Amino acid sequence: MIDFISTLASHAPEWLTRLWPALGQTLLLTSCSFLLALGLAAPLEFGRACRWSPVPQLVTIYIDVVRSIPILAILYLIYFGLPGIGISFSAFVSGVIGLGVVYSTYVAEVLRAGVQSLHKGQKEASLAVGMTPFSTFRWIILPQAVRVVVPPLLLTLISLLKDTSICALITVNELMLTSKLIMSEFFLPLHIFVLVGMIYFAIAWPMSLFVRWLEPQLNRGRRTGSTPIQQVLH
């Protein structure tokens, strides 16, 4: 055990200098995918709310299909499969597209739950008081919707951070790929992967603690709790 710690400590500085840019890639990958997911989620939601009948059904089928295929399979399709029909993306971009498309379905779900949780009465009451629909949205609906939606979105972000590791398998130079290379050079798998695990943990865990702290703050004055749902989404 002491052995393990001393070996790890002696190699850590060298490994960390190599892992540092990889961490940058991981974080960049996470943020770009998340932005794409947010961007794609909105049209999905509008599609679902659309009154022209086939559209909501198509959206539902689309979401079901995307959710039934592993992220790795989608990444392989984009990075290795698409070139076969002439479309070529870099590994990083393939990763962003793949993760973004898949996570847009999760974000859409969160947004939908958020909007639904607001009582119709809120909207009616503010219209009755004389506010315009726009004002109602801006000052009554939106702030409350944001409150409901932020914690699950943060949990989704944490999940996305973890899933960036899958991009290692399509040669993106993020943390897992870099650590695997280090492993094959130094033959110290236990040490390097523990180190990498600690790096992920150091980012994800504080975020999850923050979410746990945030929830009661945001829910002050509201009656419903929602913890079991969070668990399922995460």
Next chain:
Amino acid sequence: MIPIDHILEFARPLAEAAAITIFVSVGAFGLALALGLSLAVLRDFHPVAIIRWLVQVYVEIFRNIPSLTHLFLLFFGLAYVGVRLSSIAASILGLGLIGAASLSEVFRASFESIHHGQRESSLAVGLTPSQAFRTIILPQAWRVALPPIGNYAVQLIKDTSLVAAIAAPEIMFTARNLVVNTFETTLVYTLAALLYLAICLPLSRVIRHLEVKSATPR
């Protein structure tokens, strides 16, 4: 101009790979279910605080670190200390341990969802806490936990794709080998994706149907 003969050529290896995928999924599911329930019970009911804390640490470690890291740690790390696991065994073990962390939280939420009055009336009647748990709480908690467990099952099947990275002969690993040999990237990876679709889409539809059915009208 779909190359039918190529598809037929791939059918056999992909079908075998699908069998491995199912096999690993079932094994990991069983492990995750048993271990997850035990962890939840320990975390919520064990008198010794250190044990409850250890379970919490376990869950946090598995939920804040990617599955791929755990799989590598298990497969390569164990090999390093001299334990040589087959890739399939490591896959089942790794995915099972990861799943146990998720399921323990699902079970804990299900315990919490049972009204406290159920426990009170069980104790009032003279049942010991463990009897109360086994005959009153758990039978009711199961029903609440079933939908998230169903969702976990589908997610698990998708997660087996990761064990391609530790050379388990499941769908993605086999697909990669086929591509290396035949260069039919588009076709093979599309087939692989469709294969997962064929397994997961009906499964999640069934689960959703059961979920709706089991919501008892009061």
Next chain:
Amino acid sequence: MNILGVAAQLISKRTVLLPSNTLLTVTDLHKSFGTLQVLKGISFSVKRGEKVVIIGPSGSGKSTCLRAINYLEAPSSGVIDLSGIRIGERQTSSGDWKRMSDAELAPQRAQIGMVFQLFYLWPHLTVRDNVALQPQKVAGMNKQDAYRLADEMLAKVHLSDKADEYPERLSGGQQQRVAIARALAQQPKLLLFDEPTSALDPELVGEVLGVIHELADEGRSMILVTHEIKFAREVADRIIFMDGGVIIEEGSPRSLLDKPRNPRLKQFLRQINSSGTSS
């Protein structure tokens, strides 16, 4: 048997030789939830076969007092004694009293039957299984004997025809009667009723009170917390009026309800009479 003798025994041993018809003794019961003091020194006793009704305004601590008897709420201090045995505490080798765990409390709780305001029937079991569970799992009866006992108890509460139904299909009044049957199946020494009709629709209250009346006529020992003052008058041997965590007045129904002495009791009765039952 003098006071000193009894006191000496109480302090040194668990078992005390009491005059044989005292069933329950509650001594100096205190209970606080954090800084909120709910019970501030409650003492009373119940004889075998006696029916004691506790009345009082909301927040007076009546329910907490009842729940302390089977240690569902552990008192902050005070002693509960059932047939000479101390409830909820056991004596360590050094002579101190230590609070029992729920597992250790189980056999003691089995001797006390409790009926809750919200019934708390077990929804995944049939009515018969609800009643037969305790005899099987706690009293160790085999399935046939337990079912026979359950059917007997269900007959007592006039619900024999519902034995194979699930609780959710029963009305509130029926569910509460099943809860009573469940408590009876314990063959308990003492029955505790915690506002058994407060959660029922008015037209269902009568059927439950009817059953409790029958049990009272059988000579069962019981403590009943209720808002049904008229019922209390019919059934009680003794009424205890609680307010603010203490016993204000205690006595026979006639003396307490017809000739109340304490001003708070007078006010309470006035409020009830103006609204039919107390709220």
